[in-house]
Amino acid sequence: KVQRKINKYDYPLRQITDLCGARVITQTVDQVKAVCRCIEERFAIDRENSLDVSMRLKPAEFGYRSVHYIVSFRSDTFITPYGTVPVPRALIEPEPLKAEIQVRTLLEHAWADFAHDTVYKNSFCVPNRLQREFASLAASLERTDASFSRIKDELKSYAEHYDAYM
Numbered sequence: 001k002v003q004r005k006i007n008k009y010d011y012p013l014r015q016i017t018d019l020c021g022a023r024v025i026t027q028t029v030d031q032v033k034a035v036c037r038c039i040e041e042r043f044a045i046d047r048e049n050s051l052d053v054s055m056r057l058k059p060a061e062f063g064y065r066s067v068h069y070i071v072s073f074r075s076d077t078f079i080t081p082y083g084t085v086p087v088p089r090a091l092i093e094p095e096p097l098k099a100e101i102q103v104r105t106l107l108e109h110a111w112a113d114f115a116h117d118t119v120y121k122n123s124f125c126v127p128n129r130l131q132r133e134f135a136s137l138a139a140s141l142e143r144t145d146a147s148f149s150r151i152k153d154e155l156k157s158y159a160e161h162y163d164a165y166m
Helices: 029-042 106-120 128-160
Strands: 021-026 067-072 077-080 083-086 099-105
Touching: 021 029, 021 106, 029 067, 029 077, 029 099, 029 128, 099 106, 106 128
Parallel strands: 021 099
Antiparallel strands: 067 099, 077 083
C-alpha cells in the first residue's frame, strides 16, 4: 500500500490508518452491536475515518454492510476482562499507530467475500442485471440475518420461561 501510494504520504507509519487489521465475524446483528460496544469502550476511535458502511445505503438499496473502526490504544495499558496488558510505547508515541477492525455477521461476510473478487476487483464493468441480482441477494441475506436474530431471541425467551410454556 505504501508503495502504491508513495506520493500520498510524508510519514506512512503515522498516516496510514490500517497498518494492521482484524475482522470480527459474528452470528447475529445483535452480536455485531455487542462487539462494537466493546471496541468503543476499549479503544480510541478515529471517528473521521471510521464508519458503518451500511449507513451509505439508501433505504431502498442493498449491498455491502460492515462496521469499520479505525482504532488506536488510549494509553500504555490495555484493559481486558482478564486484566491489564502493557502497550509498547512505540505504538502510542509520538502519535498512536492506527489499525482497522471490521465487524460483520457471517452472512455479511459471505456476501462481501464473494463481491470483493467477482464484482469490485474485476477488470470489466458488471452488467446492470447482474448488479441487480447481486443487490437482491444482499437483501435476502439481510432478511436472513434478521430472522436468525429473531429466532435466537425467541429461543432465549422460551428457555427463560420454559416452565410457563409447560
